[in-house]
Amino acid sequence: MTDTFAMPGHESVPPVRRDAGEPRLLRAGPPPHWHGAGTVRSASWTWVAAALVVAAFGIVTWGRTAVGMIAISVATAVLTEAVLNGVLPRRIWAGSGSSGQAVLTGLLVALTLPPHVCLADWRVPVVAALLASGVGRALAGGYGNYLWHPVALARVGVELLFGAAFASQPGADAPFSVVGGLAALARDATPFEQPGRSVLTVLIRDYMPPWGQTLLPTVAAPEAWLGPLGGYAVGLVVAALLLVWRGHVRRSCVVWTMAAAMLTAMVLPIYEGGEPLWFPGFVIDAGLPVGFVYVLYHLTGGELLFVVVLLAGDSVSSPLTSRGQRWFGAGLGVLTIMLRRYGLVGSAGFWALLAMNTLVPLINWRMKRHIYGTRDASARGRRWLGRGRVPTA
Amino acid sequence: MLQRLWRGNRFGTFRGGLFLPEEKRRTRDRAIESLPAPAVLRVPLVSHDGLAVEACVEPGRAVSRGERIGRGDHALKVSVHSPVDGVVRSITTCDTPEAFDVPCVEIDVRGPGEAHAAAAAEPNSLDDLAARVAQAGIVAQGSIAMGGGIAVASRLRDAATRRCEHLIINAMESDPCITSEGRLLVERGDGVMAGAARLARLLAVRHVWLAVDRAKRSLVADLTARAAGGPVRVAPLVNKYPQGDPALLVQVLLRREIPYRGVDLDVSALVLDVGTLVAIESAARSGEPLTHRLATVSGDAVERPGNYRIPLGMSFRDVLAHVKPTPTLARVIAGSPLTGVAVPHLDAVVTKRTTAILLLSRASLRDLRTAAAPEACTRCGWCVDDCPVGLDPSAIHAAAERWFLARAERLYADVCIGCGLCSYVCPSSLPLTESILAVQRSLRTAAERETAHE
Numbered sequence: 001m002t003d004t005f006a007m008p009g010h011e012s013v014p015p016v017r018r019d020a021g022e023p024r025l026l027r028a029g030p031p032p033h034w035h036g037a038g039t040v041r042s043a044s045w046t047w048v049a050a051a052l053v054v055a056a057f058g059i060v061t062w063g064r065t066a067v068g069m070i071a072i073s074v075a076t077a078v079l080t081e082a083v084l085n086g087v088l089p090r091r092i093w094a095g096s097g098s099s100g101q102a103v104l105t106g107l108l109v110a111l112t113l114p115p116h117v118c119l120a121d122w123r124v125p126v127v128a129a130l131l132a133s134g135v136g137r138a139l140a141g142g143y144g145n146y147l148w149h150p151v152a153l154a155r156v157g158v159e160l161l162f163g164a165a166f167a168s169q170p171g172a173d174a175p176f177s178v179v180g181g182l183a184a185l186a187r188d189a190t191p192f193e194q195p196g197r198s199v200l201t202v203l204i205r206d207y208m209p210p211w212g213q214t215l216l217p218t219v220a221a222p223e224a225w226l227g228p229l230g231g232y233a234v235g236l237v238v239a240a241l242l243l244v245w246r247g248h249v250r251r252s253c254v255v256w257t258m259a260a261a262m263l264t265a266m267v268l269p270i271y272e273g274g275e276p277l278w279f280p281g282f283v284i285d286a287g288l289p290v291g292f293v294y295v296l297y298h299l300t301g302g303e304l305l306f307v308v309v310l311l312a313g314d315s316v317s318s319p320l321t322s323r324g325q326r327w328f329g330a331g332l333g334v335l336t337i338m339l340r341r342y343g344l345v346g347s348a349g350f351w352a353l354l355a356m357n358t359l360v361p362l363i364n365w366r367m368k369r370h371i372y373g374t375r376d377a378s379a380r381g382r383r384w385l386g387r388g389r390v391p392t393a
Numbered sequence: 394m395l396q397r398l399w400r401g402n403r404f405g406t407f408r409g410g411l412f413l414p415e416e417k418r419r420t421r422d423r424a425i426e427s428l429p430a431p432a433v434l435r436v437p438l439v440s441h442d443g444l445a446v447e448a449c450v451e452p453g454r455a456v457s458r459g460e461r462i463g464r465g466d467h468a469l470k471v472s473v474h475s476p477v478d479g480v481v482r483s484i485t486t487c488d489t490p491e492a493f494d495v496p497c498v499e500i501d502v503r504g505p506g507e508a509h510a511a512a513a514a515e516p517n518s519l520d521d522l523a524a525r526v527a528q529a530g531i532v533a534q535g536s537i538a539m540g541g542g543i544a545v546a547s548r549l550r551d552a553a554t555r556r557c558e559h560l561i562i563n564a565m566e567s568d569p570c571i572t573s574e575g576r577l578l579v580e581r582g583d584g585v586m587a588g589a590a591r592l593a594r595l596l597a598v599r600h601v602w603l604a605v606d607r608a609k610r611s612l613v614a615d616l617t618a619r620a621a622g623g624p625v626r627v628a629p630l631v632n633k634y635p636q637g638d639p640a641l642l643v644q645v646l647l648r649r650e651i652p653y654r655g656v657d658l659d660v661s662a663l664v665l666d667v668g669t670l671v672a673i674e675s676a677a678r679s680g681e682p683l684t685h686r687l688a689t690v691s692g693d694a695v696e697r698p699g700n701y702r703i704p705l706g707m708s709f710r711d712v713l714a715h716v717k718p719t720p721t722l723a724r725v726i727a728g729s730p731l732t733g734v735a736v737p738h739l740d741a742v743v744t745k746r747t748t749a750i751l752l753l754s755r756a757s758l759r760d761l762r763t764a765a766a767p768e769a770c771t772r773c774g775w776c777v778d779d780c781p782v783g784l785d786p787s788a789i790h791a792a793a794e795r796w797f798l799a800r801a802e803r804l805y806a807d808v809c810i811g812c813g814l815c816s817y818v819c820p821s822s823l824p825l826t827e828s829i830l831a832v833q834r835s836l837r838t839a840a841e842r843e844t845a846h847e
Contacts, residue, residue, distance in 0.1 A: 031735075032732070036818045038775070038818065315773040369783035371782060373640070373652050374808070
C-alpha cells in the first residue's frame with residue numbers, strides 16, 4: 001500500500017511515493033539543523049535571575065519598601081509593554097510577554113531607584129518604568145534598535161523630573177555618602193581638613209562608614225545609606241559571575257571598566273588646601289594605605305558596579321565585538337569617576353553609560369574585526385567568479 | 394604564545410569558531426562497509442554547482458562497472474561512470490538533495506561488477522595525473538561548505554601552471570557526526586601516505602602537511618610513525634569548528650591568508666582532503682573511476698550507523714532500507730548538521746557530494762526554527778565573535794533583507810565560508826547563513842552577467 005505526499009516548501013516537486021509505515025519527514029529547512037542552546041527567551045530569564053540576586057539583597061535590607069517598589073515598577077513595565085504591543089502597528093518586541101524583557105525592565109528600573117524616593121513620591125517608579133518601556137524602548141524603535149539603555153535613560157529622566165523626591169533622600173547630601181563624600185574632594189575638601197593629616201585619612205577614618213558596608217549592607221538604617229546603590233556589591237558580583245558564565249556579559253567589558261575606573265581614581269587629583277594632590281590612590285598616611293581604601297570605595301560604592309554588571313552588558317546598547325567592548329568599558333570607567341569627581345550630575349554612572357551608548361556606533365565602526373583575506377587591499381579589485389576563496393575551477 | 398607552548402600546541406588556532414558537540418562515538422570505530430546496489434540506480438548526470446553533464450549512453454545499452462555514462466567536457470564538469478553492471482533503462486530526471494529534476498541515467502542493475510583493477514603505468518607528470526583524474530571523474534570529497542564537489546583535475550592543472558610550495562592534506566574532519574575520513578586514515582593510512590608522496594613529487598612542493606585532529610592521539614601517533622622518513626609532516630591541530638575549511642587550514646598552518654576572492658594556490662598551497670587523495674591515488678594506480686561515495690550514516694534515528702561506500706545514484710529510501718531507521722525519524726540530512734541539506738523526500742539519490750547521511754529524530758534536531766519564528770536581532774554579537782572569517786553576519790543579513798546587494802558586498806559577504814556557525818549561535822533564530830549564501834549567489838550571478846556582457 002502506498003500513498004503520495006509533497007514536502008511543504010517544495011510544492012514544485014511532484015508528489016512522490018511513500019510506502020506504508022514510512023516516516024513522514026519534517027519540512028526540509030535550510031542548514032544548520034542544529035542550534036546552540038542560547039535563545040532570546042533563555043537570555044532574558046538569565047538576566048532576570050541575575051537581577052533577582054541583587055533584588056534579594058535589596059529586599060533583605062529595605063524590606064517591604066523594596067518589595068513594593070519592585071512590584072509597582074514591574075507591573076507598570078509589563079502593562080506598558082502589553083498596551084504598546086496592542087496599539088502599535090508593529091509589535092515592539094516579538095514575544096515580549098514570554099521572553100521576560102518587560103519583567104527585566106521593571107526589575108532593573110526598581111533597582112536603580114533609592115527606596116526613600118519611592119516613599120517620598122509613589123509616582124517615581126511608575127514614571128520610571130513608563131519611560132523605560134515606552135520611551136526608551138518603544139519610541140526608540142523597539143528591542144534591538146535603541147541607542148541608549150532604556151533603564152539608564154529612565155533613571156536619569158526621573159531624577160530630572162522628580163528632583164525634590166531625590167533631594168529628600170536621607171544621606172544624599174551628607175558627607176558620609178560615598179559618592180557625595182568622594183565627589184566633595186574635587187570641589188571643596190574644607191570639611192575634612194585637619195592639621196597634619198591627609199584629607200583622605202580624615203574622610204575615611206571619621207566620616208565614611210566602614211568599607212565592608214559597601215559590599216554587604218548590615219544595618220538597614222538611614223545612617224548606613226551609602227548612596228543610591230551602595231551595599232549590593234556581593235550580590236552584583238554573584239550576578240556578574242552568572243551572566244559571564246552564561247555568555248550574556250563579556251568579561252572584557254567588566255574587567256576593563258573596573259580597571260579603568262580604578263586607574264582613574266588612583267590618578268585623578270584630590271584637593272588639599274586648594275592644592276591638587278595627584279595619584280591619591282598611592283597615599284599612605286601613618287602607615288595606613290588610605291589611598292587604596294579610597295579607590296575601593298569608588299569601585300564598590302555608588303552605582304558603578306550596578307551599571308557595569310546589569311546595564312552596560314546589555315547587548316543592544318553596547319558594542320558588537322569584544323575589542324569594542326573593551327573600549328566601551330574603559331570609557332565607562334573613566335567617565336564615571338570623572339563625573340563623580342568633577343561633574344554636576346547626581347548619578348554619574350548612568351550619565352556615563354548614556355554617553356558611552358552614544359559612542360557605540362562609532363566604536364562599532366572603528367572596532368571591526370579583521371576580515372579574512374582582506375589584508376592586502378590591492379587584491380580587492382580582482383574579479384574572480386565563484387564563492388570567494390574556495391576554488392571553483 | 395606561552396599557553397600554546399604549555400599545551401604543546403605549536404600551530405595555535407584561528408579567531409572565532411566553536412567547539413561543537415562531536416557526536417562521533419557511534420561511528421568512529423566502525424569499519425567501512427560497502428552497501429549492495431539496489432535493483433535500480435538513477436545516477437545523476439550532474440557536476441559541480443548543478444552543471445548538467447551530457448549522457449553518452451542510450452537506453453537499452455549494457456554498461457559495466459566503471460564505464461563512462463556521462464561525458465564531462467568542461468573544467469567544472471566531470472565525467473560520470475556506472476557504479477554497477479547493468480542495462481540502461483532510460484535517460485530521465487531525478488531529484489538530489491541539492492537540486493530537483495536533475496538529468497540522470499536509470500540503470501537496471503545486473504550485478505555489482507568487478508572493481509577496476511588494471512594496473513596502470515606510473516603517471517610521469519602532473520598533466521598526466523590530471524588527465525587520469527579527469528577521466529576518473531573525481532571531485533573533492535569534503536563537505537560542500539569546505540569546497541567539496543569541485544572538479545579535482547582542474548585544480549591539479551592550475552597547480553601545474555603555478556608555483557606550489559605546500560601540499561596540505563586535510564584530515565581534520567571538523568564537522569560533527571562525520572567519521573568516514575578518519576576511518577579512511579585508519580584503514581588506508583599507507584595509501585594516504587603513498588598518495589601524498591606521489592602528489593608531492595609531481596607537484597614539486599617543498600612541504601607536505603597532514604592536518605589531523607590533535608585529540609585523536611593514537612591516530613596522530615600512528616600517522617607520525619608511518620610518516621617517519623617520508624615527506625609528509627603530521628600537523629596535529631586543535632579541532633575547533635570549522636578548522637577543516639581550506640582557508641583556515643592555510644591560516645593556521647602557514648600563517649598566511651588566501652587573498653580576497655583568491656584561491657589557495659594564490660598563497661602557494663594546495664589543500665586536498667583525505668578522501669580526494671585516496672581517489673586520486675586509485676585513479677593514478679589503476680585508473681579506477683569514482684563510482685561510489687564514502688559517507689557516514691549516523692544520527693539518533695538509525696539502528697545501524699556506520700561508514701559506508703554507497704553506489705552513486707542509490708536512493709535514500711534504499712540506503713535507509715539497509716541502515717534501518719527508527720520510528721522516531723524526523724529528518725534526513727545529506728551532509729553535516731551545520732552545512733548539510735535536508736533531503737526533501739526519500740526518492741532523492743546519493744551524489745558525489747553526499748558526505749554523510751544523518752537520520753535525526755525531532756528530539757535531536759535542535760533546529761528551533763522549525764518551531765519558533767525568527768525574532769528581532771538583539772545585537773548580542775555572538776555571530777560576530779564566532780565567525781571564523783571575521784564577518785558581521787547580522788549586518789549582512791539586514792542588508793540582504795532589504796536586498797541592498799552593494800552594501801552586502803561592501804561587508805564582504807562573499808568571504809563567507811558557509812560554515813553555519815552564525816545561524817547556530819544566533820539566539821534570535823535568524824537565518825543568517827541562508828541570507829549570506831543567497832547574497833553570494835546573487836553576487837555571483839551578477840558577476841557572471843557582467844563578464845558575459847563584456
